[in-house]
Amino acid sequence: MAMKETNSWGRIDTRAREIIAFDASVQRDGLLSQSQSYLPYGNGRSYGDSCLNDVGTLLDGRHHNRVLSLDLNAGILRAESGILLIELLDALKDSGWFIPVVPGTKFVTLGGMVANDIHGKNHGHRGTIGCHVRQFSLLRSDRERLVCAADQNSDLYAATIGGMGLTGFIEWIELSLIPVASHKVLETKLPFDSLEEGLDLLAQEDPEHEYSVAWIDSLATGDRLGRGILMLGDHIESPTPPKYGKPLLSVPFTPPIPLVAGPALSAFNKLYYWRNASQQAPHVARPDSFFFPLDAVGGWNRLYGPGGLHQHQCSLPLEGGEAALRRMLEASHDANHGSFLTVLKRFGSVRSPGLLSFPMEGFTLTLDFPNREPATHALLDRLDRITLEVGGRVNPYKDSRMQPETFRSGFSQWRALERLRDPAMMSDFWRRVSHQTEEFRSEIKAEKAS
Ligand SMILES: Cc1cc2nc3c(=O)[nH]c(=O)nc-3n(C[C@H](O)[C@H](O)[C@H](O)COP(=O)(O)OP(=O)(O)OC[C@H]3O[C@@H](n4cnc5c(N)ncnc54)[C@H](O)[C@@H]3O)c2cc1C
Incomplete structure (x- = not known):
């Protein structure tokens, strides 16, 4: 080992x-x-x-990375779980098919995407990746190899999608693909001056486009609180297949202090807003620049300095969601924590088959902070409270510190996942939010006694 x-x-x-x-x-x-x-x-x-x-x-599982079958008539792909999204997209680049849901980086494995039941910029139309999983093979320590689908070993099918690796090792996955004119996207950028205006624009435009995502200027205050740029996209015909590239440059070492705070953050936000606000005409975007802009800089997470970074992502219901978003942006200002990358999306009503899927119909806000303990933890706790007060949930696969109660009130099905967990699988997160809690220990004691 x-x-x-x-x-x-x-x-x-x-x-x-x-x-x-x-x-x-x-x-x-x-x-x-x-x-x-x-x-x-x-x-x-x-x-x-x-x-x-x-x-x-x-x-x-990274070396398990073969495409096992690809049916170009039906749009069905089967691949080993360690294959990277960049490898899958490359295999499909001139096929007329696309992965139905992609996250903001192409350097994720298929297994990781399914185990976290990831969402993309098209949740309103396609739901999460789990909605497109036809079947997969699961290796567990306590049973023979299983094939899981909606109608076969359906309890493990549901628990594994979004089950964060706890139900066993996924060997291969079969996905339904979506037909597209090409992998390229016709992109339109629309600036908005306030959170209210942004949410109205999002409500109006999201149903009309395959993809929508808003960047928020986290430093804008007062009447301009929540101003930003809405980015919309639809696949468009293109005679040339795209190239999916490796990072153009890399951050070679971790700087002694975060480089994404203070004056640098302020300058970035102003520049980003004005540059994008002046590019409103629709234009054809390469998939790398539309879906995965951050991948252009390898190891960009090092820019947050030696303390690392916290990302807080909440899923908020429609009712109460707008007020909660406003309070979260204000809370970040109050705590003097500018978020380098602040992203707002709408989640639609398509339900995932996953037991512990993160999205709920409404909004999702993502905030990135350099880790400046204990002030950052205090802010994150406050963001958690705002989320829970309106009945929302905090994303477990972006988290390293939420309280067990925060997790459980967002994910009431957690016990069902615990029952289906492979006894040999455990994560630091799961230990923290379940096994190490008093409540869990007394439940186990009671079960043993009965
Ligand atoms: C720049 C950036 C942008 C992102 N954008 C988004 C976004 O838009 N939407 C979104 O939802 N997420 C997003 N994420 C998060 C990321 O997409 C997910 O966390 C993804 O699932 C990570 O995949 P991974 O291969 O790195 O898996 P890991 O992070 O290594 O593992 C993820 C989980 O999958 C489990 N797992 C991995 N392989 C297997 C397997 N073979 N069998 C069973 N379980 C397995 C692990 O145990 C773990 O619990 C983003 C992350 C970054 C860095």
Whole structure:
């Protein structure tokens, strides 16, 4: 077994961790012993501790990265779980098909996307990635290999989609694709002057376009609070297939202080707003620049300095959502924490089959902060409270510090996932929000006694 510096994207805790390459022989040879704990590891693009297991072994599936079958008539793809999104998109680039839901980075594995039930800029039309999973194969420490689908081992199908790796190791996944004119996108950018105006624009435009996402200038205050740019996109015909590229440049080392705060943040926000506000004419965008702009700079998370970064993402219901968004932006100002990348999206009503899926119909706001403990933790706690007060939930795969109660009040199905958990799988996140709590221990005691 190798000890390797293995991180999540927030880089809050960058110690070396035990990691082994996972293959079928690991299971066949009985290496997955139920007396030890493990966790599947994709490409570490979760922000917090849900992809880490500090007292166990991470199972690295990256070398399981083959496309197993591709039916171009029906638009059905089967691939091994360790394949990266960039590799999948490259395989599909001139096929007329696209991955139905993509996150803001192409450096994620298919297994990680499904285990987190990721959402994209088209939730209103397509829901989460889980809505497009036809079936998958699951390896567990306590059972034979299982194929799971909506009508086969359906409890494990639902628990694994969004189950954060806790139900076992996904070997391969079969997805339905969406037909597209090409991978390129006709993009329109619309500036708005306030949160209210932005939400009106989003409500009006989101149903009309495949993709919508708003960037918010987190430093704007007063009448301009919540001003930003709405970006809309639809696939468009193009004679040339796109190129999916590696980062154009990389951050080679971690600077001693965050470079995404203070005057740099202020200058970035002003420049970003005015540059995009002046580009309103629709234009054809490369998929890399429309879907994955951050991937242009490799290791950009290092810019947050040695303390790492926290990302707070909430899912808010329509009712009360707007007031909560306003309070969150104000809370960040009050705490003197500018968020470098602030993103607002609408979540639609398409329901995921996943038991612990994050999106609920309404809004989602994402805020990125350099970690300046304890002030950052106090702010994040306040953002959690605002979220819960309107019946929202905080994203578990972006988190490394929320209180167990915060998680449980957002995800009432957590016990059902615990019942279906592979006894050999555990994460730092799950230990923190369930196993290490008094409530959980007394429940187990009561179960044993009965
Ligand atoms: C720049 C950036 C933008 C992002 N944008 C979005 C976005 O728009 N929407 C969104 O939803 N998320 C977004 N994310 C988060 C990211 O998409 C998800 O966390 C993604 O699931 C991470 O995939 P990964 O391969 O890195 O998996 P990891 O982070 O390594 O693991 C994720 C989870 O999957 C489990 N897992 C991994 N492989 C397997 C397997 N083979 N079998 C079973 N379980 C497995 C792990 O145990 C873990 O719990 C973004 C992240 C970044 C850095």
